Each structure stands twice: as structure tokens, then as C-alpha cells.
Amino acid sequence: ARLGPSSLSDEEVLTLLIGTGTAAASAREVAVRLISIAGGGGLAALARRTVDGLAAQDGVGRALSARIVAAFELGRRAGQPGGAPIRRILGPSDVHRLLGPRLRDLDQEEFHVLLLNRQHGILNTVQVTRGILDASLIHPREVFRRAVEAGAGAIIVAHNHPSGDPTPSAEDREVTRQLAEAGRTLGIPLLDHVIIGRDGWRAISREPGGLG
16 A cells, blocks of 8 residues: 555565465465466466366465456456547457457467458457367358358457467468358458467458458
8 A cells, every 4th residue: 555566576466366365374375376386477377377277276265266367357358458449440450459458368269250340340259269279160150150140241350379479370371261261252251360479469361451
């Protein structure tokens, strides 16, 4: 209260969040243990842990692990663009601003579809899959069913790389190729495939009108 939260170490901030310890360990000791299991990744690595993953640690039950996961989620949401919400996508950087805070620290891949009107205004954002990205799992039928239902004029797809490196893989390019072909058949172009990493993004553009 006197010095402000920025004066505290990571361990001290986590200790305040934990609140009280157990008979076996103080709140500070639990905080030190949690940061140690994150290794060199620090708080960013801890933020990728699930409720079950944290609850498995000594001195951390499901209630506390849920509180910690919720705190990191609040931080991600606070990192969303302030002011007027993004309503129109002008380029891949807008996709990163929109989805980056949500996806960049996850420990599993999530694949999302932005449904756009013909002026690239956002109609909706839909999560299609969670887990390892595989061309056999990202079926164009599932992606474009949502687009047809929404009356979308175009789509952009995005997913994260838990490794932190947004460089497109061969699988990423194959998924993009399949979706682009389906989009041309249906008249709903795939404008871009944006890959989100820890500190940046890369885009695979497939159409002359793509944004990348």
C-alpha cells in the first residue's frame, strides 16, 4: 500500500495472491515453490499452467490453483486493446491485438476463426479446436459451416504456438492451403492465417486481397 505493487518481487505478488499458507508451508514458501516449478520461464511459464497442473503441487489445492489461473486470465484480459473495441480488421496486427493477449501464454494450441463481413468488420470470433494443430482435425467443413451460418463475406484464421516462436510450420501451411481452396469454392475467401507467438506474430496470406 505504501510503495505500490510494482515495488514487489514476483514472489511477493504471488504471496499476496495466495493469502494464507498451510500447516506444512507458509504462503511465501508456496509462492517460491510455484515459481521454481516454472523454471527459467518465470511467471510467463507459470501462466501457462492449468488448474490441474497447479493443484498437483504440494500446498496448492484446487481452490488456490483456480484463483491463480483466474488472476493470470484477468491479466490477459487487461492486456486487451483499450478504448474503442476493434470492430474492423485492417491487417494481421489487428488480429494480434485482438487475440494475442488471450493466446500467447497458452500451453496448448487453440485455433480460432474470425468471421468478417465484406468490409472486414468483425461478425464473430469462434474457437474451432484446442490441442495440436493437424490438417486432418481442422476440417474446412467445420470452419466454413460457421462462416455460412453467420453470412460471412470472408474469414481470417489464427492460432498460437506454445513454443513462443510464430514461424509457420509445414502443417500450418497445409492447413492454410486446404482452407483457402475451400474458401474459393464457397466464395468466402480466407484472407490470412495469423500465427501468434510469445512476443509477436506471423501471417500466411493466401489471397490477392489478403491483409498480410
